[in-house]
Amino acid sequence: xxxHIRIVLVRPSHPxxxxxTARAMMTMGLGRLVLVxxxxxxxxxATDRASGAVGILKQAVCCDSLQQAIxxxxxxxxxxxxxxxxxxxxxxPREAASRIAELSSEQQVAIxxxxxxxxxxxxxxxxxxxxxxxxxxxxxxxxxxxxxxQILCYEIMLMMDLKQGHERPTETxxxxxxxxxxxxxxxxxxxxxxFLDEDNPRLLDRRLHRLFNRAALVESEVQILRGILTAIQxxxx
Ligand code: SAH
Numbered sequence: 001x002x003x004h005i006r007i008v009l010v011r012p013s014h015p016x017x018x019x020x021t022a023r024a025m026m027t028m029g030l031g032r033l034v035l036v037x038x039x040x041x042x043x044x045x046a047t048d049r050a051s052g053a054v055g056i057l058k059q060a061v062c063c064d065s066l067q068q069a070i071x072x073x074x075x076x077x078x079x080x081x082x083x084x085x086x087x088x089x090x091x092x093p094r095e096a097a098s099r100i101a102e103l104s105s106e107q108q109v110a111i112x113x114x115x116x117x118x119x120x121x122x123x124x125x126x127x128x129x130x131x132x133x134x135x136x137x138x139x140x141x142x143x144x145x146x147x148x149x150q151i152l153c154y155e156i157m158l159m160m161d162l163k164q165g166h167e168r169p170t171e172t173x174x175x176x177x178x179x180x181x182x183x184x185x186x187x188x189x190x191x192x193x194x195f196l197d198e199d200n201p202r203l204l205d206r207r208l209h210r211l212f213n214r215a216a217l218v219e220s221e222v223q224i225l226r227g228i229l230t231a232i233q234x235x236x237x
Contacts, residue, residue, distance in 0.1 A: 004105045006032040007149060008069045011115040013039045019049025020146030026053035028153035033060040034069045066124050074107040078120050078128030081142040088131040096132045097155035101163045111152055116145055171218040182222050183209060189229045192236060
């Protein structure tokens with residue numbers, strides 16, 4: 001779980017939303033929840049709505065102010081459903097996730113969510129680097145708090161996965177010359193086994209080439225296959 005990313009709920013009034021937030025986070029692999037002046041917490045309602053994600057509720061940190069909740073953060077993103085009269089830099093959840101994915105795990109990130117009825121105040125948005133708005137129906141743009149958390153966490157998870165995928169060292173595909181050596185070796189063994197009749201090979205070689213080409217073998221896999229062929233020859237030889 002990336003623990004440099006925290007979800008901050010500012011003055012959540014319904015404990016059910018706190019539980020649902022924990023569940024949303026857990027499904028997306030995030031675990032750090034910070035609550036600023038929750039109206040009611042801990043609460044049985046929150047625990048019930050969290051389903052299996054009670055661990056996140058147990059470890060949730062409560063703070064007196066948003067400043068305190070984000071004091072050690074390098075990047076603070078504030079979410080809002082409505083356009084503000086003052087222009088803040090604004091981005092989508094996807095752009096926000098991509099910014100987060102660029103940071104190293106030593107950099108602390110907070111995604112801040114407002115209270116159910118009125119959202120974040122302008123003073124609270126002043127503490128954020130960027131405002132994040134989930135694109136939605138302009139006539140009905142206010143999502144349920146935990147649904148908004150779910151969308152942000154989902155985008156973060158996707159982006160983190162992508163980043164990891166790029167970082168994962170990929171094994172080199174086998175060179176064509178190695179594939180050709182493997183094909184000749186395979187042909188030789190199949191003739192020795194009398195599985196392949198050299199006078200009447202039909203399309204077997206081509207079919208086998210097609211099969212192995214489709215598998216896009218990496219170097220180590222070709223070595224294994226060559227080893228198997230040698231073992232067969234040793235046994236029969
Ligand atoms: N009228 C409030 C809505 C509060 S909904 C407002 O204007 O913000 C509770 C919280 O859910 C919001 O403070 C925000 O954090 C999040 N949220 C709801 N809808 C959102 C949206 N379309 N984009 C981004 N965050 C949203």
